[in-house]
Amino acid sequence: MSKKTAKPPAKKSPAKKPPKKPPAKTQAKSAAKKKPKQPARKPGPTLAESADKFALYQRSVQSPTVDIEFFDAEFQKHRSRVPLSVRExxxxxxxxxxxxxxxxxxxxxxxxxxxxxxxxWGRANTLAAAPPDAAERVTLAQTDVRDTSLPAVDLxxxxxxxxCIFKTREELREYFAAACKNLVDDGVFALEVYGGTEAVVALSDERELRGGLTYVWEQEKFNPINHHTLCHITWKFRDGSQLYRAFTYDWRLWTLPELGELLQEAGFSAVKFYFERVEADDEDDEYMTGTGEFVEHTEIENQEAWLGYVVALK
Ligand SMILES: C[S@@+](CC[C@H](N)C(=O)[O-])C[C@H]1O[C@@H](n2cnc3c(N)ncnc32)[C@H](O)[C@@H]1O
Structure with missing residues (x-):
């Protein structure tokens, strides 16, 4: 199963190279095609007006079962036991x-x-939809992730x-140190990371979802001096309505060496980098597809877009 993330479709299968240019046939056809008539607007709310942005977010960018499978396997590999308590x-x-x-x-x-x-919203929807015996084992805390008074967990x-909301080394190191403190002695900390040459440019990328829904990841700005980036998520609906910039992210795009160094400075004993294993899906190697399997790497190709996990061992 492939992983969904809050990024453009290219990053969903990070190593999938786009065709060098769109096939000529498709281009000619789309140029000649007449603009379709907009369907007459039905009375009542638009699809955007009746949509729930949190439900759309879960559907578009989260794949927790894929993440859990990976964390479970890596934790067991490094710690020879099953992780039981998690902090999200x-x-x-x-x-x-x-x-x-x-x-x-x-x-x-x-x-x-x-x-x-x-x-x-999570209580009324996510937890309400989960089997009661699972939902009652979830505790939600409204606090800062740098809170050091939280109970110790495995993962x-x-x-x-x-x-990426933390924009200075001091803030990020403080967060990592708080995480390290709130882990049990053989605890593990995992971050999801993205990057690549396309992550440092302004762009807007669309991904079609089922039901005539389009997910749009927009990188409005990127400042190479401080790596601050301003990104948005928009959804477009089949009736022409949209939830424009339903979520906005004002981030610093941290580099992998910065993350590794700050994790070590915060007290972690080892830091590992994982990226998706890819395989060629045509003979001339032009197209590479992600296999969904994340593997530890010390070197990767400088791709247009990559996704990965950083795993830090206490
Ligand atoms: C993009 S959502 C993450 C949703 C989900 N965890 C996921 O995997 O996609 C970011 C969340 O971080 C929360 N947040 C931002 N700063 C925080 C902080 N310092 N401590 C705790 N939560 C924070 C926001 O309230 C927001 O709900």
């Missing part, structure tokens, strides 16, 4: 926490987020690059 930092609507508790009846999850209404995860 920047948990938002707590989808990862719910899936974690569904994956094993011994598992517990602590979701941490600053935003009360987002956590409320802390920060998915979908939310740590």
């Amino acid at each position: 930092d920047f948990c938002g609507t707590a989808l990862f926490s719910a899936e974690w508790c569904k994956s094993d009846p011994r598992r517990t999850a602590l979701g941490v987020d600053l935003d009360g209404p987002t956590l409320d 802390i995860v920060a998915m979908n690059f939310s740590y």
Whole structure:
């Protein structure tokens, strides 16, 4: 199963190279094609007006079962035991926490987020939809991820690059040190990372989802001096309506060496980098497809777009 992330479609299968140029036939056809008539607008709310941005977010960018499979295997490889307690930092609507508790009846999850209404949505939707025995093993805490008073856990995860909200080395190191402190002695911390030559340019990328829905990842700005980037998520609907910039991210795009160095400075004993294994899906190697299997690397090709995990061992 491939992984969804809060990024453009190219990053969903990071090593998939786009065709050098669109096939000529398609170009000619689309140029000649008449603009389709807009369907007459039905009375009542538009699809965008009746959409729920949190439900769309979960559907478009989160794949917790894929993440859990990876974390489970890596934790067991390094620690020779099954991880049971997780802390989901920047948990938002707590989808990862719910899936974690569904994956094993011994598992517990602590979701941490600053935003009360987002956590409320998670309680009323994500947890309400989970089997009660799993939902009752999820605790949600409205606090800062740098809070050092939280209980110690086996595994802390920060998915979908939310740590990029911290824009200085001091802030990020403080967060990493708090995570290190709140792990058990053989605990593991995992971050999701993205990058590549396309991550440092302004762009807008669309991915078609089922039901005539389009997910749009927009990188509005990137400043090469400080790596600050301003990104947005928009959804477009088949009736022509849209949820324009439903989510905005004002981030610093951290580089892998910066992350590795700060994790070590914060007290982690080892830092590992994982990227998706790819294979050629045509004879001349022009197209590479991600296999969904994440493997530790010390060197990767400088791709247009890559996705990975950084795993730090306490
Ligand atoms: C993009 S959402 C992450 C959703 C989900 N975890 C995921 O994997 O996609 C980012 C969340 O981080 C929260 N957040 C931002 N700064 C935070 C902080 N310092 N401590 C805790 N939560 C924070 C926001 O309230 C928001 O819900």
